[in-house]
Amino acid sequence: MVGEIYEHELSAAQVAVPNSGEPTHLLVIKAEKSLRKSKKDERKLVRPNGKARLNIWVAPENVDRAIRIYDALANAIEQRGWKVGVEVHEKPVRDGWTGYDGTHYPPVVHVENHTFVELFGERVRIALTEKSAQKMRVLTEQEAKQKRFLYIGDPKEYWYEPTGVFTLRVLNSRLHRSAWTDGKTRTVEAVLNSFLRAIIDAAVDLSSSKLEAETARIRREEESRREAQRQELLRKEQVRVKRLETDLQNWSAANRIRDYIAAVKKAAGEINVPTEAGTEVGDWIIWATKVAERQDPLTDKLPEYTITGYW
Secondary structure, eight states: OHHHHHHHHHTSOOOOOOSSOOOOSHHHHHHHHHHHHOOOOTTSOBOOOSSSOOOEEBOGGGHHHHHHHHHHHHHHHHHTTOEEEEEEEEEEEEOOEEOTTSOEEOOEEEEEEEEEEEETTEEEEEEEEEEEEEEEEEOOHHHHHHHHHTTOOOOEEEEEEEEEEEEEEETTOOSSOOEEEOOSSOOGGGGHHHHHHHHHHHHHHHHHHHHHHHHHHHHHHHHHHHHHHHHHHHHHHHHHHHHHHHHHHHHHHHHHHHHHHHHHHHHHHHTTOOOSBTBHHHHHHHHHHHHHHHHOTTTTSOOOOSGGGGO
């Protein structure tokens, strides 16, 4: 399936970007309206405001060109049966609070829009941006003195100027090439087909990376299971050894008691002291014998040598 799609893309007609005209794709139409109203940032670029807006970041004077490129690209994507959309991520910046006068201030939320192309069940993020170059000039002596007076030590002034150089990017790709930039001989309008093939490659790569991650997860779980089994066997072995040591101590104690009982009987016989049941010594011998039997792990049974016998 992937091979067929890629082969079809290699032979597909060149995606054409018109020199004029209004956008036809709904997301592009919304993005254009928002761009027209947006204020320039410190790099003198604008981007669409609000939720579910395309990822475009260009100078106001280049909005028309950006809209034509994105409209051609979005329509080409959907003509191929793929899906183009926008993921919205909201990140809390500040919690809501109530002022001393009882005024309630709502929480501040930062909205991030991520344009995506959905293919093979994967979402490839894309963006169209314009390069803004940093400019610098050395301050005059009077300006430098004023800066020093304000505790600003840098005797230079910096600002940004849009360059008109566009770049199409695949934002979540591990592939070697993920950006197509205006060059001396070709603009991004001429490489939209290459960009579409890169989207296919990125979708396949994302799918592969998920498979690799799932394979790694299964391998980690298997290693964890084997380690748990090894630890359990080690614990059982430790219990067996401990039981053996305890049995040995009890067996030795029982035999010492029996040896002592025999010695008592011999001593009693030498001095003609009765040891029959009912006599003082005889009753002690019966009691001591029972103590030895309770201590002896071999009384009426053999020790259980299997692991399961200790649970």
